[in-house]
Structure formats: structure tokens, C-alpha cells
Amino acid sequence: MEIKVQNKIQDSQIVFTSDFGECIATWADDEDPDPGRKYTVEVTIPNKITFEDLFESDEKHCLLESEEDLVHIVGKLEDYEEDGFAVLRLEESIICFDSVFDEQIEQLHGKFIDLFVPKIELTSVGI
Numbered sequence: 001m002e003i004k005v006q007n008k009i010q011d012s013q014i015v016f017t018s019d020f021g022e023c024i025a026t027w028a029d030d031e032d033p034d035p036g037r038k039y040t041v042e043v044t045i046p047n048k049i050t051f052e053d054l055f056e057s058d059e060k061h062c063l064l065e066s067e068e069d070l071v072h073i074v075g076k077l078e079d080y081e082e083d084g085f086a087v088l089r090l091e092e093s094i095i096c097f098d099s100v101f102d103e104q105i106e107q108l109h110g111k112f113i114d115l116f117v118p119k120i121e122l123t124s125v126g127i
Contacts, residue, residue, distance in 0.1 A: 001093035021065035
């Protein structure tokens with residue numbers, strides 16, 4: 001995913017914009033990002049997701065934004081495996097996450113979902 005760093009707010013927390021909105025994330029690289037610079041990043045959800053963290057979305061477009069103390073992600077659940085590994089598609093980008101396997105999540109395969117997580121982490125892939 002391509003992002004543009006807006007500024008650093010504390011420790012390794014940054015504000016960034018993407019095609020999907022403005023968001024706050026933890027910058028997981030050793031070197032601090034430069035404000036105003038664009039980066040290609042991998043987005044990681046460090047928490048294990050449960051069915052209570054997501055639901056079918058009324059939105060039919062992708063979204064990545066901060067809301068109060070949570071990160072709100074809307075994307076299409078593209079893949080869901082029996083071990084709980086999932087792939088969420090945001091247009092040309094993907095976000096992979098681990099979950100506690102749940103047949104209710106499996107039933108959302110191919111649909112847009114709303115996902116609310118405490119944080120996301122970004123790692124530059126240097127492309």
C-alpha cells in the first residue's frame with residue numbers, strides 16, 4: 001500500500017494518508033519516516049481478530065481511518081483459511097491478519113467487512 005507520512009506524533013506513532021483515508025499507525029521500521037514523503041508499506045494487524053471485531057459492512061468501498069482509539073478498516077474478505085488466517089483486500093492492496101477461526105467469519109468470505117482494531121503497524125517494503 002502506498003502512504004504519505006503527515007507527521008510523527010509520539011514515539012513511533014505516525015499520522016499518514018492513503019487512498020483510503022487518514023489514519024494513525026505504529027511505524028515498525030528502525031529508521032523514522034520523513035514527513036511529507038511517500039512510502040510503500042506492508043500493513044500488519046498485530047492483534048488476533050475475533051468475530052466480535054468485525055461485521056458485514058454497509059460500505060462498498062475501501063476505508064482506512066482512525067476513529068477515537070481504534071483503527072477502522074473496510075475491505076473485501078478475499079480469503080479465509082481453517083487456521084484463522086485471513087486476507088482483506090483494499091483495491092490493489094491486501095492486509096493479512098490472524099483470527100480465531102469462526103464459521104461466522106467464513107460466511108463473510110467475498111463480502112465487504114468493517115474491522116475495528118486497536119492499532120496497525122507499518123513496515124516500509126522499500127519499493
